[in-house]
Amino acid sequence: MSHNCTHALIRCMDFRLQKAIDQWLADKNLPGDCDMISVAGAGKDIVANPDGFVATQVDLSCKLHETKIILLMHHTDCGAYGGHTAFPSLEDERAQHLGDMAKTEEIIKSKHPEVEVKKILAVMNDDGSIIVEEV
Ligand SMILES: [Zn+2]
Numbered sequence: 795m796s797h798n799c800t801h802a803l804i805r806c807m808d809f810r811l812q813k814a815i816d817q818w819l820a821d822k823n824l825p826g827d828c829d830m831i832s833v834a835g836a837g838k839d840i841v842a843n844p845d846g847f848v849a850t851q852v853d854l855s856c857k858l859h860e861t862k863i864i865l866l867m868h869h870t871d872c873g874a875y876g877g878h879t880a881f882p883s884l885e886d887e888r889a890q891h892l893g894d895m896a897k898t899e900e901i902i903k904s905k906h907p908e909v910e911v912k913k914i915l916a917v918m919n920d921d922g923s924i925i926v927e928e929v
Contacts, residue, residue, distance in 0.1 A: 800863060803828050805832055805865075815926075836867055840902070862909060865912050866898055866899065
């Protein structure tokens with residue numbers, strides 16, 4: 795029996811993201827067509843452990859479900875990075891996430907050159923709103 799999906803989402807476990815992610819996936823018509831890899835810090839673990847547990851989840855998604863597109867979602871104010879206060883400015887925080895997402899993409903592409911990696915940053919605003927943007 796074939797059971798493939800087109801996408802896999804690597805996202806932080808942070809509950810604050812759930813509604814925004816659900817809406818974002820619905821807008822893209824992806825519910826039911828997307829493996830969900832949920833771990834604190836999302837790609838941070840892949841950067842630290844290129845052959846570790848989270849990377850293995852990506853390998854399994856590609857192998858078992860023939861996933862074509864990896865959605866790599868980081869977010870600001872991420873506890874795995876120490877939150878907003880760990881950075882001197884929002885620009886520095888954003889740069890850290892973009893840098894780690896680029897490294898994660900490189901690691902994934904080195905193992906799975908056939909997949910496309912899309913990088914997404916969820917910006918957590920002080921008023922509780924979340925802006926999800928492809929970067
Ligand atoms: Zn987080």
